[in-house]
Amino acid sequence: xxxIAGLIDLSGRMDGDxxxxxxxxxxERLSHRGPDESGVWLDADAGLVLAHRRxxxxxxxxxxxxxxxSESGASAIAYNGEIYNADELTAGLGAGAPRLRGHSDxxxxxxxxxxxxxxxxxxxxxxxxxxxYWHRGRRxxxxxxxxxxxxxxxxxxxxxxxxxxxxxxxxLRAIASGLPPIDREAMALYMRxxxxxxxxxxxxxIRQLRPGEALTFGRDGGAPRxxxxxxxxxxxxxxxxxxxxxxxxxxxxxxxxxxxxxxRRRMVADVPLGALLSGGIDSxxxxxxxxxxxxxxxxxxxxxxxxxGFDEAPHARAVASHLGTxxxxxxxxxxxxxAVIPDLxxxxxxxxxxxxxxxxxxxxxxxxxxxTVALSGDGGDExxxxxxxxxxxxxxxxxxxxxxxPVRRAGAAGLRALSPxxxxxxxxxxxxxxxxxxxxxxxxxxxxLLDSAPGEHYRRHVSHWPDPGILLADVEEPVTAxxxxxxxxxxxxxxxxxxxxxxxxxxxxxPGDVLAKVDRASMAVALEVRVPLIDHxxxxxxxxxxxxxxxxxxxxxxxxRRILRRHLPESLFExxxxxxxxxIDGWLRGPLRAWGADHLTSARLAALGLEQGPxxxxxxxxxxGRADHQHRLWTVLMLVAWHERARSAxxxxxxxxxxxxx
Numbered sequence: 019x020x021x022i023a024g025l026i027d028l029s030g031r032m033d034g035d036x037x038x039x040x041x042x043x044x045x046e047r048l049s050h051r052g053p054d055e056s057g058v059w060l061d062a063d064a065g066l067v068l069a070h071r072r073x074x075x076x077x078x079x080x081x082x083x084x085x086x087x088s089e090s091g092a093s094a095i096a097y098n099g100e101i102y103n104a105d106e107l108t109a110g111l112g113a114g115a116p117r118l119r120g121h122s123d124x125x126x127x128x129x130x131x132x133x134x135x136x137x138x139x140x141x142x143x144x145x146x147x148x149x150x151y152w153h154r155g156r157r158x159x160x161x162x163x164x165x166x167x168x169x170x171x172x173x174x175x176x177x178x179x180x181x182x183x184x185x186x187x188x189x190l191r192a193i194a195s196g197l198p199p200i201d202r203e204a205m206a207l208y209m210r211x212x213x214x215x216x217x218x219x220x221x222x223x224i225r226q227l228r229p230g231e232a233l234t235f236g237r238d239g240g241a242p243r244x245x246x247x248x249x250x251x252x253x254x255x256x257x258x259x260x261x262x263x264x265x266x267x268x269x270x271x272x273x274x275x276x277x278x279x280x281x282r283r284r285m286v287a288d289v290p291l292g293a294l295l296s297g298g299i300d301s302x303x304x305x306x307x308x309x310x311x312x313x314x315x316x317x318x319x320x321x322x323x324x325x326x327g328f329d330e331a332p333h334a335r336a337v338a339s340h341l342g343t344x345x346x347x348x349x350x351x352x353x354x355x356x357a358v359i360p361d362l363x364x365x366x367x368x369x370x371x372x373x374x375x376x377x378x379x380x381x382x383x384x385x386x387x388x389x390t391v392a393l394s395g396d397g398g399d400e401x402x403x404x405x406x407x408x409x410x411x412x413x414x415x416x417x418x419x420x421x422x423x424p425v426r427r428a429g430a431a432g433l434r435a436l437s438p439x440x441x442x443x444x445x446x447x448x449x450x451x452x453x454x455x456x457x458x459x460x461x462x463x464x465x466x467l468l469d470s471a472p473g474e475h476y477r478r479h480v481s482h483w484p485d486p487g488i489l490l491a492d493v494e495e496p497v498t499a500x501x502x503x504x505x506x507x508x509x510x511x512x513x514x515x516x517x518x519x520x521x522x523x524x525x526x527x528x529p530g531d532v533l534a535k536v537d538r539a540s541m542a543v544a545l546e547v548r549v550p551l552i553d554h555x556x557x558x559x560x561x562x563x564x565x566x567x568x569x570x571x572x573x574x575x576x577x578x579r580r581i582l583r584r585h586l587p588e589s590l591f592e593x594x595x596x597x598x599x600x601x602i603d604g605w606l607r608g609p610l611r612a613w614g615a616d617h618l619t620s621a622r623l624a625a626l627g628l629e630q631g632p633x634x635x636x637x638x639x640x641x642x643g644r645a646d647h648q649h650r651l652w653t654v655l656m657l658v659a660w661h662e663r664a665r666s667a668x669x670x671x672x673x674x675x676x677x678x679x680x
């Protein structure tokens with residue numbers, strides 16, 4: 019829902035007209051997030067402007083328009099997201115509560131901010147949100163981002179000049195005199211993770227709020243003050259100190275009831291609503307609980323690919339048929355998918371290189387043709403331990419750690435003796451049920467695990483370029499939540515490698531990759547995606563589960579599997595984890611080869627200060643088939659493509675997406 023932006027002029031040079039023009043320019047850059055309505059509000063005496071682009075979801079009338087002024091006139095808000103317990107916020111206003119003018123969730127949030135303060139209002143809210151709250155009497159601006167980082171919020175403080183904020187970096191570039199300088203430390207982080215983790219952005223001086231964080235800035239002086247209203251480490255520590263008790267059946271029942279409540283709350287909308295269905299455990303659980311709560315068939319959407327090992331559409335179709343949903347699927351050709359690539363730098367706003375960005379955009383575009391809101395299963399892997407690395411933490415990693423290092427290195431070398439494609443061919447004669455999807459890729463990941471020292475496994479799992487320093491000379495990589503020290507007291511109570519991985523995934527990979535990918539892809543087509551599996555109450559519940567209710571018998575997400583068994587036969591969801599990707603490795607050797615080579619020229623790499631040697635070596639090895647460097651190469655290619663696009667004046671996503679790259 020929506021996009022927000024604004025600024026406080028600290029120079030005293032901007033009059034009301036200049037503020038209004040700046041707000042309108044910033045809002046225009048966010049029009050894709052909110053095509054239904056635009057709004058600008060000024061507190062000219064304070065030098066403040068708030069801008070809003072609306073995607074109308076709840077209360078389609080003008081009573082839901084933003085920026086919104088409180089009944090008393092003492093405060094204003096520009097807000098992006100959805101609050102799923104708005105009625106409870108209203109009830110919590112107590113005696114003398116204002117009479118609400120409409121039934122949007124914005125008004126209860128605004129009045130709760132005025133009554134209780136903007137941070138306490140956030141603590142009382144169930145939902146996804148990023149908002150800017152202005153108190154006129156105190157001349158104080160507070161920026162707030164939701165607990166898990168579902169909705170983005172960027173800020174830019176130039177002392178003595180302005181403090182600006184926006185839902186996307188493009189809106190901040192609208193008020194910049196040129197492309198803001200690139201932060202080379204952030205670039206090093208990007209080369210490792212394939213996204214820029216909070217609090218950094220690709221631009222020097224521009225930051226993003228971390229999940230559960232708020233910024234407070236007084237107009238009359240002082241530096242911005244950052245504080246956390248919610249911390250995963252606090253929630254996890256409390257949960258681990260109070261594990262769930264009762265029988266397994268009782269825990270399953272409690273888990274289903276909580277997830278069902280999270281789903282039900284997210285089904286409230288005054289516009290058409292559906293779900294993104296891959297046929298995997300997470301999305302199937304969400305859709306099953308939606309269908310149980312609905313009085314008509316739920317609209318579900320999936321896309322398929324012709325490439326072997328990447329097509330989940332048949333699984334989604336089977337789940338939809340069993341549950342009785344109104345299902346829509348679209349098969350996408352390689353050229354259709356590749357046609358999206360030129361717009362990725364604009365859609366994702368800063369360098370981003372998770373290649374599942376492509377199918378995520380395509381399924382969002384498909385769903386938006388029929389609905390305005392869609393639920394998804396994102397976050398289930400982080401909360402309930404669904405990644406292969408989580409399963410390995412409970413088995414293979416522990417066993418590998420007991421082997422002498424020469425044995426581990428020899429095993430890794432043996433696995434790497436064949437390329438992933440060669441392994442796929444060699445194992446092709448075995449029954450499919452005995453193999454994971456794309457087994458060669460999985461075996462090379464096992465080689466990485468064997469080749470890494472105990473304690474370094476997670477770093478190897480999440481690193482695209484294991485040593486960004488070979489690409490960026492004289493740049494020291496900052497420490498972020500992904501790989502930094504785990505705060506006390508959680509560090510002392512984490513239950514082994516599984517707990518550490520889940521924590522790092524939830525504070526880093528989830529907001530930095532998964533949620534950023536979904537937000538940008540869906541909002542590029544004005545689709546609101548809601549994620550019930552990371553309702554903060556569900557996250558806390560997940561941390562109270564013992565490890566045996568997460569990983570058991572060599573499989574993750576034990577609890578979700580048991581819940582889903584109540585709604586679907588196991589044959590429809592018990593299969594190797596596939597992921598939501600596209601065959602970038604083959605594309606870079608085929609239809610994208612010329613495009614890739616063009617983006618990896620000496621001039622383009624030098625413009626970003628990148629060392630050419632390691633990149634050229636990776637390109638040659640990939641083209642020869644000796645190695646699969648798709649992830650490393652895609653990371654560099656998306657950086658170069660972003661830089662080329664950001665330096666140009668072309669910031670508009672083209673409607674004509676013909677397959678120009680094929």
